[in-house]
Amino acid sequence: MSAQDEAKKVAGRRVIEEFVRDGMKLGLGSGTTSHFFVRELGKHVAGGMKLTCTTTSRSTNDVAREVGIQIVDPNDIGEIDLTIDGPDEVDRQLNMIKGGGACLLWEKIVAHASKRMICICDESKIVDQIGKFPLPVEVVQFAWKQTERMVANTLAAHGLSGVPIVRRMRDGQPVVTDSGNFILDCRCGAISEPAKLEIELNRIPGVVENGLFTREAAGMVVGCFDGTSYVSM
Ligand code: 5RP
Secondary structure (H helix, E strand, O other): OOHHHHHHHHHHHHHHHHHOOOOOEEEEOOOHHHHHHHHHHHHHHHOOOOOEEEEOOHHHHHHHHHOOOOEOOHHHOOOEEEEEEOOOEEOOOOOEEOOOOOOHHHHHHHHHOEEEEEEEEEHHHEOOOOOOOOEEEEEOOOOHHHHHHHHHHHHHHOOOOOOEEEOEOOOOOEOOOOOOOEEEEEOOOOOOOHHHHHHHHHOOOOEEEEOEEOOOEEEEEEEOOOOOEEEEO
16 A cells, blocks of 8 residues: 555544544545545444444445445435545645545535534645645536636636636546536636635536635644644644
C-alpha cells in the first residue's frame, strides 16, 4: 500500500476514535479516502457498534454493503449527526473543492442534512488557496453548451480564465452523474472568493450544483505520510 493510502487509512481510524459514537446517524462520503474510512467503520460495526448510515454515492453504497454496513435511504434517516467526506483540495479555512468522483450533488445534500461535517484527507490535499484542482460544476443535460457558456462568463467575471470542459469517459462519452447530469470541469487557478463564486455559479439556470464547499466542514482530520494524524478544528 502506498504512503498516501496508508495516510488515508490512518485518517479514517482517527475520525472513528475522535468523532464516531455508538448510536449515531452518519453520512458516508465518497472517494477513496471515504472508502478507507467506511472499511474501517465496517470493523467496528462487525464488533457490535450500532450506527444508522446513509451515503453520498452508489459506489459508497457498494463499499458499505460489502463490509456489512446497512444503508438507509436518505429520505428515511432524518437529521444526520455527522457526515465524513473527503476533499479534492482544502485550504486552512476549510474551503474545499469536491466532485473529482462526480458525486458532489449528493455529497452537498447530505452534508447540509447533517449537524456536523468533518473533512477527512491525507496531507497532499491541503493547499494555501483552492483552485488548482479543476472545479466540477454539475449541469443538466438539456442545452448544456448554453450553460457551459454562462459558467465561463461567471468565471471570467471573477477574473478566472478557466474554460469549462465536459468530463468524458475513455470512450469519449460524457460522464453521467448518479442524478443523470453532466459535469463541467473548470481549470480556474487560485479562487480568491470561493464563497461568492459558489453562490453565483448556482444562480445559473442549468447548473444543479458546484464543487465549492465553503460552509460545510467544521473541522478536518488529516493523515500524514509519516503515519501520524492530526485534527484541525
Ligand atoms: C467525489 C469527491 C471525493 O470525495 C473527492 O474526489 C476525494 O476523493 P479521493 O478521496 O479519492 O481523493 O468529491 O465526488
